[in-house]
Every structure is written in structure tokens, then in C-alpha cells.
Amino acid sequence: MPEGVVAPAKVADGLEVAGIAAVPSTVSVPVAVADSVELYRTMRYIRRFEERAIELVRAGEIFSGIHPCIGQEAVAAGACAALDPGDIVLSSHRGHGHLLAKGTDPSRLMAEMAGKVTGIDKGRGGSFHPSDFTAGVYNSTGTVGHGAGIAAGIAWAAVKAGDPKVVLSFFGDGAVTQGALLEGFNLAALWQLPVVYICENNRYATTLPVEAAVAGTITGRGEAFGIPSSVVDGQDAEVVHAAVAEAVERARRGGGPSLLEMRTYRYHGHHTFEMLVRLRYREQAEIDSWKERDPLDIQAARVAEVDRTRIDAEVELDLDEVVRFAVDSPRPDPVDATDHYHADGFRPRPGVSL
Amino acid sequence: MPKLSYLKALNRALGDEMDRDESVFVLGEDVNFALTNITAGFLKRYGPDRVVEVPLTEQGFTNFATGAAMAGRRPVIEFQIPFLLLLVFEQITNQANKFLMMSGGQRSVPVTYLMPAAGWRAGWGAQHSDQPYSMFAHMGVKTVLPATPTDAYGLLTTAIRDDDPVVFFGPLASLGVREIVEYADLAPIPLGSGRVHRSGTDVTVVALGHLVHEALAVAEELADEASIEVWDPRSVYPFDWAGLAESVARTGRLVVFDDSNRACGMGAEILATAAEEMRLVAPPKRVTRPDGAIVGAVPELDVVLQPTKAQLAEAVRTVLKSTGW
Ligand SMILES: Cc1ncc(C[n+]2csc(CCOP(=O)(O)OP(=O)(O)O)c2C)c(N)n1
Numbered sequence A: 001m002p003e004g005v006v007a008p009a010k011v012a013d014g015l016e017v018a019g020i021a022a023v024p025s026t027v028s029v030p031v032a033v034a035d036s037v038e039l040y041r042t043m044r045y046i047r048r049f050e051e052r053a054i055e056l057v058r059a060g061e062i063f064s065g066i067h068p069c070i071g072q073e074a075v076a077a078g079a080c081a082a083l084d085p086g087d088i089v090l091s092s093h094r095g096h097g098h099l100l101a102k103g104t105d106p107s108r109l110m111a112e113m114a115g116k117v118t119g120i121d122k123g124r125g126g127s128f129h130p131s132d133f134t135a136g137v138y139n140s141t142g143t144v145g146h147g148a149g150i151a152a153g154i155a156w157a158a159v160k161a162g163d164p165k166v167v168l169s170f171f172g173d174g175a176v177t178q179g180a181l182l183e184g185f186n187l188a189a190l191w192q193l194p195v196v197y198i199c200e201n202n203r204y205a206t207t208l209p210v211e212a213a214v215a216g217t218i219t220g221r222g223e224a225f226g227i228p229s230s231v232v233d234g235q236d237a238e239v240v241h242a243a244v245a246e247a248v249e250r251a252r253r254g255g256g257p258s259l260l261e262m263r264t265y266r267y268h269g270h271h272t273f274e275m276l277v278r279l280r281y282r283e284q285a286e287i288d289s290w291k292e293r294d295p296l297d298i299q300a301a302r303v304a305e306v307d308r309t310r311i312d313a314e315v316e317l318d319l320d321e322v323v324r325f326a327v328d329s330p331r332p333d334p335v336d337a338t339d340h341y342h343a344d345g346f347r348p349r350p351g352v353s354l
Numbered sequence B: 001m002p003k004l005s006y007l008k009a010l011n012r013a014l015g016d017e018m019d020r021d022e023s024v025f026v027l028g029e030d031v032n033f034a035l036t037n038i039t040a041g042f043l044k045r046y047g048p049d050r051v052v053e054v055p056l057t058e059q060g061f062t063n064f065a066t067g068a069a070m071a072g073r074r075p076v077i078e079f080q081i082p083f084l085l086l087l088v089f090e091q092i093t094n095q096a097n098k099f100l101m102m103s104g105g106q107r108s109v110p111v112t113y114l115m116p117a118a119g120w121r122a123g124w125g126a127q128h129s130d131q132p133y134s135m136f137a138h139m140g141v142k143t144v145l146p147a148t149p150t151d152a153y154g155l156l157t158t159a160i161r162d163d164d165p166v167v168f169f170g171p172l173a174s175l176g177v178r179e180i181v182e183y184a185d186l187a188p189i190p191l192g193s194g195r196v197h198r199s200g201t202d203v204t205v206v207a208l209g210h211l212v213h214e215a216l217a218v219a220e221e222l223a224d225e226a227s228i229e230v231w232d233p234r235s236v237y238p239f240d241w242a243g244l245a246e247s248v249a250r251t252g253r254l255v256v257f258d259d260s261n262r263a264c265g266m267g268a269e270i271l272a273t274a275a276e277e278m279r280l281v282a283p284p285k286r287v288t289r290p291d292g293a294i295v296g297a298v299p300e301l302d303v304v305l306q307p308t309k310a311q312l313a314e315a316v317r318t319v320l321k322s323t324g325w
């Protein structure tokens, strides 16, 4: 284990603190050594990016609001650090961290969230459904759980083309009760496709606690299809990295899909509308207890203070530019509203013929 | 000259595209044994990497096809029953069809959804006899509904080559239609191009899918009374509005013969557009299934729940008799 990685016993403690039944991480032997400093940088970047985005939501610049991933940075950073540049990521509605960790241009992501023409999807994907093919992020589906089958199709196409790609498919605990997710698992396992399924179990689907939603276990769903499935401490980026690297390696050498249940927690509301509407579905004590194992703190402890200070300053400087770019970029022209509806340029009729 | 059946035309079009383009593959239930005959001989010809037998997992394999298409392949999914298209309505309309737009034009999803037995199956029960092409047109998914073997060949070819998702409806009642063709004459047909099957000057009958053949029979029966133009849009989205306008400009009168349910069906859209934009000398009529029709369990009941030749003849006479608005 790299120095400083929290031992499984401590992982279990952390989960207990948060009021979840302790499940020791079944992944212990890392197959790849993470770059602690780079992981810290990625996580710091994601957190501050999200905080700056929330400011833009408040300022009315990001009118959709966002689903902040603050508290879950270790999953995005650790998982994407285990990928090759040619690998593919499928994200979800809580996807900014995944895109940033996979290498999307942060300025163009923030511009996308603000609905600007300079965004990665020209403003058409928004915060909820961003994709960025230059960074290998093929989709962020808004239909919870439906990325699992899409991931299988991408992986199948890669295998048939002799391309050693691995597809990482992210989804939440809310997705594991979707039939389409399980259908995706079945196809990926049936054909032994190179997919790593990552469930970010942040304990809630909007207001619904996982205990009130999930019969059996999340990993049990993978096991039922013969998919190697583990519970992982999602607060520790290096533990995440080790688990994902092992699954990616297995997928790349033809060993088929894996399922990793990342135990993590979101600090903010499901969506920024919760800043306006107070929803009392969880106790402050629970939030506080998870913050005791803050993923950024855990990683910061592994990085020399001088490096941290430098990185923090660099991130701030960079984000000033990101925000400036997003705010200053032009808004789309309404005459372009039906651009990209069809590949051959066919345009729908307008709503009125005068 | 060879006689080509509708099903054989589908088999031929798919095979020709698989020969022409390595990225095309077919997936579906019972495709290995070619239950419908569309993939007859394919497993041997193309192998299991291009003829992909899938379990009963429609949402799973429809999303799977979206993924394969994003990665550069051209999947053709064969569906066995129309309601399966309802089971994957979200996957087609919300995942596949919106993706090009949601990605700002980065990538399209060229999947063909092939439904080769749409419509009434006598006695098969209420869940097997739907005809939901209007729903896809409503959602802005390219949708074709060819009536003849030649058009089936041409439109399946175009659907597969098209870079967007396309739903192909082959009406069950058309599958037995045979046509004498020259294979060399079979060619792609552009989406959104209608076809005049029979020219006439008194009234335009817009007939969709298998109803084209019934409309032609009615036009023949009424030949002494009126000169009926039978016009077939062939694709319901995009729709050949200019072609329809041209026909209506000649006849001034319109009857639509459509196997959709009445409310919100294609027939409703065609009448509305004609009323808004075309010069009709008399109020138009449509002959459709009733609102929210449920057919399929008992043939005697089903017959009165589907558009009939007698209804069409009656509607044509009424429109011809009308003295105006
Ligand atoms: C199939 C589906 N059902 C419901 C919704 C509405 N919805 C959007 S996000 C969400 C909660 C998702 O929870 P989870 O999967 O745990 O992800 P998290 O928000 O916690 O990251 C719900 C119910 C949806 N988008 N898709």
C-alpha cells in the first residue's frame, strides 16, 4: 500500500461513524501506485470548481442550477487517474468531477454549464448532460441507470475493433433499482466486456435513503451476474485508485466487467435548488460525521505543505480564468435553436406557419 | 423477371448494406435462426460478430446499440412485436435521438430500429397489434413506413445509411406483397419523398403503409364515379409536405387513410397541415382506428376497429359531394 493509505479497518470505522453497517473494503492490494500530488490537485480543482459554479448559480449565470459533487471528489479523481487517455467515461447528472478528472477543458465545461456557445457541447448539453468526445466522455445520461447498457455497447464495439479500450460507467445508488442498469450488467457479463461499473453510493437518491430503496446489496447485484464486485472506501482517492486500477487491468486483458461500490457522501443538496427549499431528509450530525473523513483532507495529509500551497494557488488562478471565460462567452442565437437536430441538416417545421 | 416479396426485400437490403459497409451489424431476438426470415442465411454469411443474438433485454440492447453507434458502428435492431418499441420508447426518443443535439453536433447515433410486423395480428391479443408510428413522428424520430417491396428495399437501405436513428415500420399486412422487379433497379429512396401510386384529378387519398393497397383497390372500384389519386408519403417523418401540397393543388379534396388511432395520429397531423397551408375546396376527412383503439383478440371485433375499404369509399363519396366549407 502506498504510504498513508487508510487501512481497511479504518475504512470500516469511517463508515461506522457515518452510520452505515461496516463493510471492510474487499480491495487491499493496489496494482498501480497513485501520484498523490496529482490526485490532490485534481480533487482540489473539482471542489473549487464546484464552489465557483455554485457562486455562478447564485449569480444567475448558471440558470439550470447544478448537482454538486462536493464530498465525492475522491471517486472521480481516483477512478479517472487509473485510465489511459483513450479510455471512455460515461457520466451521470452529477458529472462535473468525472469530466474534469478525465481531462475536459474546465473553461469549456463551465461555459457549457452557463449555456454558452463556447461550451463543450455549444450549450446544448448543459450541466446535466455534458459530453466531450475529445476527452473521451461519451455521454452523461439524465435517465438514471441507463448508461450501463450504452457502456456495454461502446465496450463491445471496441473489442470487435481490436481496440484495447476500457469503459468506465458512473452512476449513483439510485440507479441500482433500475432494470435497464441490470440489463446492462447482464450484457457486459454475458459477453465479458471491458466495462468498469462504478456506483457512487452517496447514501441518497435525492431525498430517499439507500436503505429505503435497495433490497439486498449493491454488490450482490453484480455478483448475481458473475461480475467481480467490491465495496470500496470512496473517501480515499488512493484506495479508489487502487480498486479501479485493478478492475481496469482485468477488463483490458479480457477479464470482463467489474462493479465497484464507492461509499461516499455528498455534502450539498441533491441539486442547488435545495439552497432555496429546505428539505429535512438527513441530520446535520450525519453530514458532520462524514466531513470528519473529508476526501480532500485525507489526500492533503499525504502532500507536503509547500506543494499544497502552490497547487491551491495555481487552482485559484486557473479558476478565475475559467469563470471569466464562462461569463464573458457569448450566449447562443435563438435562430440556431434547432441546430444539430439531425445529422443531414434536416430541420423540423416551426410551431406555426404564417 | 424475379418476383420480390416484402420480406425478401428486407433480407436483401440488409444483406447488401452488410456487404457494403463493415460497420453495419444486426442484433435481435432469434436472429440466428432467422425467425422472421429477414436474417435468413446471415449467421453463416457474416458470423456471430455481425449477427448478434441477444437475450430478451430490449432496454438493455437498445441502449447497447446506442453505445455501439456512438463508437462508430451502424446497428440494425430487429424487433419482434410493436409493443417492444413502446418498451424502448425512452431509449430511442430520449437517448438516441437527442444525442446529436445534446452533444452540440459532436456525434450522431446511426441506429435502425426495424419493426417488420407492425399492426393487426388477428387473434394474437390486444398486446400484439399496435401501430405506433405516429408516436415516433411526434417525437421527431425519422420514421418510414413503406408499402411495397421496392420501397421497403429502398427505405431500409436509406435508413441504415442515414446518420440519425431511423425507425422502420413494415406493416404486417404488407409482408406478403410481391412485386416483379429487376434487382438492378432496386435503389435507395430518400426520406421524405412521397409517391403517387395512381394519379387522379378529383380527390387525393393519402394512404399509409398497407392501406396503400386497399386504397388502390377502392380507387379501382370507384373508377367510374371519380378520379382518385392515391398518394403514399412512405416516410412519416420527415414528411413530404411539398409532395402532398402538389397533389392537393391538383385535386382540391383530401381523404387520409391511416392505421393510427384517431386522436393525435398521423391522420390528424395531415388534415391539420392541409387545412392550414393547402387549398382545399371542401372539408377533408380521415379514416383511422378509433381513439385509443385496442385490437387483436377477436377478429369480428377487430375488423370494426380498423380502417376499412368501405369506410374509405364512404369518406371519398362524402368529400366529393361536399359543396365546400
Ligand atoms: C430513471 C430516472 N428516474 C428518476 C429520475 C429523477 N432523478 C434525477 S437524479 C435522481 C436521484 C438519483 O440518485 P442517485 O442515482 O443516487 O445519484 P445522486 O443524485 O445521488 O448522485 C432522480 C430521482 C431520473 N432522472 N431518471
Ligand SMILES: [Mg+2]
Pocket (backbone or CB within 6 Å): A172, A173, A174, A200, A201, A202, A203, A204, A205, A206
Ligand atoms: Mg445517490
